[in-house]
Amino acid sequence: MNFLTKRTISFFCSLTILLSLAPFHPQVVQAETTESVSDRIYGNTLYDTAVEISKTGWDYAPVAVLATGGNFPDALTGTVLAHKVNGPLLLTESDHLDPAVSAELKRLGTQEVYLLGGEVALNGAVEQALKSQGILAKRLAGWDQYGTAAAIASAATPSSPQAFLVNGDHFADALSISSYAAAQGIPVLLTRADSLPPDTATALAQLGVQQVTLIGGKAVIKDTIEEQLSKLPQPIKVTARYAGYDQYETNTTVLNQLPFETEKVYIATGENFPDALAGAALAAKDNAPILLLPSKQLGTSTTAYLNQKRTSGSDFTIFGGWGVINYKIESIVRTGVLQPRISLQYTQGGLSGTKGMLSQVESIPSPATDYADIIAPSWYYLDDTASGAVTGGWDASSGDYTQFTTAVHDRNLKVLPVIQSTWSTPKTVDTVLASETARAKLESQIIQRIQTTNADGIVIDFELMSNATGPNLTQFMKELYAQLHPLNKLVIESVMARTGSESWLAEFNYHDLSQYVDYLHVMTYDYSHSTPGPIAPLDWSSKVLQYARGQGVDMHKVLLGLPYYGVDWWTADTGANPTYSRRAGGMTELLALAKGPVQRDSSQIPYFNYSDASGSHTVYFEDVQSWNAKMGLLNQYGLGGVGAWSLSWTINPTTSTSTSAFYPLLKQYLR
Known part of the structure; x- marks a missing residue:
């Protein structure tokens, strides 16, 4: 996230302005283990989710x-x-x-x-x-x-003329009918695929059932069941069978054939039973349906049902967190976009003030969800002790963390704090990730801080590593993801941009790391380091994405790095090999320095030259035209969205107004 790579460390001390980029970092206490929002009811475990459903109803x-x-x-x-x-x-x-x-x-x-x-x-x-x-x-x-x-x-139901019959070895069909059966007071009984259990036959007789409806196709309830029902001492007639080619089509068949009230539609995973089971009791109060979803691609019947109910104005409430109904599937449910893209926006600085993090979030126009999905505040970094401990810039005022999270949640955005490797002792990250004990401590502290601050996940931004640390970084992400995913927390990792030709970035194994994240934010910026040049040239960004795709990365997980900053380079040396100093700044701030024409390079990136008492300056920055050129890469490579560094550069330090030109672009390409 920061400008530094291993090639820039040598002149870090001279770049004092860059210290403003160093993140402010962590804090921990014990937070609530569950939470519910109006459109998603969930807890950290399946038991907590059931409790949250109970609290709602x-x-x-x-x-x-x-x-x-x-x-x-x-x-x-x-x-x-x-x-x-x-x-x-x-x-x-x-x-x-x-x-x-x-x-x-x-x-x-x-x-x-x-x-x-x-x-x-x-x-x-x-x-x-x-x-x-x-x-x-x-x-x-x-x-x-x-x-x-x-x-x-x-x-x-001590007596009932009708009943639903489902396969007792497959939970999905029972979940499809459960809320309707409950609302109507119709019993649900279980059968084997090819034989009617004696207990079920006895119950049918005792309840006085005369008609049954079969839920599921002939692979799960064979025709022999219908024959056995007809030969009972009190014969029972099968009046209907609701079935599809799989559990999801059976689910939508049930939902389409029966008279549910669909002002509310509840959503649950069809790959496990707990959330839909507990949720069905709530859905039954309104005779509302439960739509079952797979973890990845939705089937035709499910998509058609969602489209129909979305058009008719149904409200969707999801049972379970992102670990069971992930962020992409949620976007499909609510928007119908089959390849949803997210907008990850980083913040830096203190809590408030002209350029504080809250001011940066407040600068996003309303509704904020038109332009952003996730806010990533720079809160945490590895402690220099290299023990796996985490340190935070707001630890002395821990309430600032929850204040920020609450403000962001109030705008319907998610909070994923950033944890970075320490700048003071670059070898700290190597030491921590190489130690199983230190990794375990780090993972525990990350989880604790996420829960304490009511955050929605974490962004890992470990840089300044040696190549040998690569396998340890991957192992760390594997361990962390395995713990956070069941807690319904998102995991994003920021990785340095690679084209495959760099020998110093081998620690970032794109393919392996992408297996243990929800999104991989590739930091396609800070291309030029020691001499004036563009921050993120288009051809270089494209080569980075080509490399990622060539490594077998799921490109729907990749977030394109977007820079909101530019760089003012200057030198007083007029010799053949001048040494440059540089400072970073936002578009409005840097553009104010222009004393002549602004030109563009081949990547549409604007630049200009000027002189003052300190020497000759060359300024490269970003604007709508250069951002627009880069945003075309989203479609070209089928990317999952963007990660923009950072909103602190969009606040004009002299006028406190937002540089808002990029917001229409975000909406255009992401929504």
């Missing part, structure tokens, strides 16, 4: 339903029961009552809890924990999931 619930979050069969049909008792469906581990669940039951004033499944699903310790909390525990269980589903149906 219920202020008081004398009766609740509790299931294991470890496996799906016993819990699949619990939504109908939860709706019957007007309580949430909560999840816990099999061997103990989750503390967050315990606290939620106290908040709800719960006096009675239905336990779904036998002691393998929820053992005696869970039941005892409820009793010690003064809560009556009622267990509904059978020998297997089929018997448990029958027991749940008997408690929820």
Whole structure:
């Protein structure tokens, strides 16, 4: 992120103006482990997400339903029961009552809890924990999931002329029908693919079921089931089958065929059951559908359903964090853009003041989401002790972190603080990443600080490394990503720009690093170092992206680096090999120095010359025309968006006004 590379370290001390670029860095305490927003309900774990769903839907619930979050069969049909008792469906581990669940039951004033499944699903310790909390525990269980589903149906709907029948070995079809079945008070029972379990047959008879609807295709419920139903002592007729070629098409078939209320559409992953299971109880309150999504490319039927509901004005609420419904899929849900691009905007400086970080965020026009998605404040850096400790510029006033995060969240933007390698002792990053113990400490402190500040993830910007550190950097990113991804936190790494010809940047293995990030921000700027020249020439930026693509990087993960700064070069030496000094500045600031015509190089980058008492100057900067030329690379290489360094350069230091010319470009290319 900073101007320095290994070639520039030798004259770093002379570049005093660059000290303003050094980031202000970390702080840690213990923050809340979960959070919910109006359009996404999630927690750091699946158990926390279920609690957040409960908080959204219920202020008081004398009766609740509790299931294991470890496996799906016993819990699949619990939504109908939860709706019957007007309580949430909560999840816990099999061997103990989750503390967050315990606290939620106290908040709800719960006096009675239905336990779904036998002691393998929820053992005696869970039941005892409820009793010690003064809560009556009622267990509904059978020998297997089929018997448990029958027991749940008997408690929820003692009699019903109709029922839904789903495969008990596949959770997705049950989740597709669960909110509708609950809202209508229709039991859901389970079957095997080719044989009707005795417990299910008994339940159908006891409930007085005369008609069933099959959910799922003939691969999951074979025709033999229909034949077996017709030969029961009290024959049952199959009136319909809702099915598609896979779980997602079956899901949309259910949603299109049944009369849901679609002012709200709830979204959940179709690759795991907990979020949709807990969320179905909330959706049932409004007879709202749950749309199941894959982790990557959406199918035709899912896309068509989203397009239809978006056009009709439906509101979408997502169950689960970015670890289950990622940032790209969310953009597709809300905008219909199949290749969404993000705008990552860096900030530097103090909290407030003319060029403070809050002022930089406030300079973004409204609505800020037209121009930005993520704000990355320069907060943290590695401590010089090389122990893996993290230091922050605002540690003495820790409230500044949360104040900033709150202000950014209020503009519907996400906060990913930046952690950088120390400038004082460049070898620190080599030492830390080489040590398993130091890496573990660093990872722990990063996670703690993210939670403390209520941030949405992290940007890793480690520079000044030796080539030998490359494998250790990759290992660190692998370890960090594995911990942050389940917490629904985004991970972005900033890497120095490579074309493959540089021998000093081998530590950045683009392909391997890209496996452990949500986005790889390639810093395509600061091209010229020791002599006057452009910051980010177009042909060089293109070569960098060609190199990344040639390394097998998923280019939808790549963010193009955009410089908001320029450089004023000067020298008093008129000899054959002059030595230049330089200082950085924003477009408005540098343009004010022009005393003659502004020219453009082959990359459309503007520059001009002038002289003063310090010597002869050459100024290269960026403007709308040069940015526009670079933005064309987004389409050319199918990039995931941009990472712009940094908003501090867009604030005119004399007038405190924003250099706003680039905002229409951001909206044009990214939205």
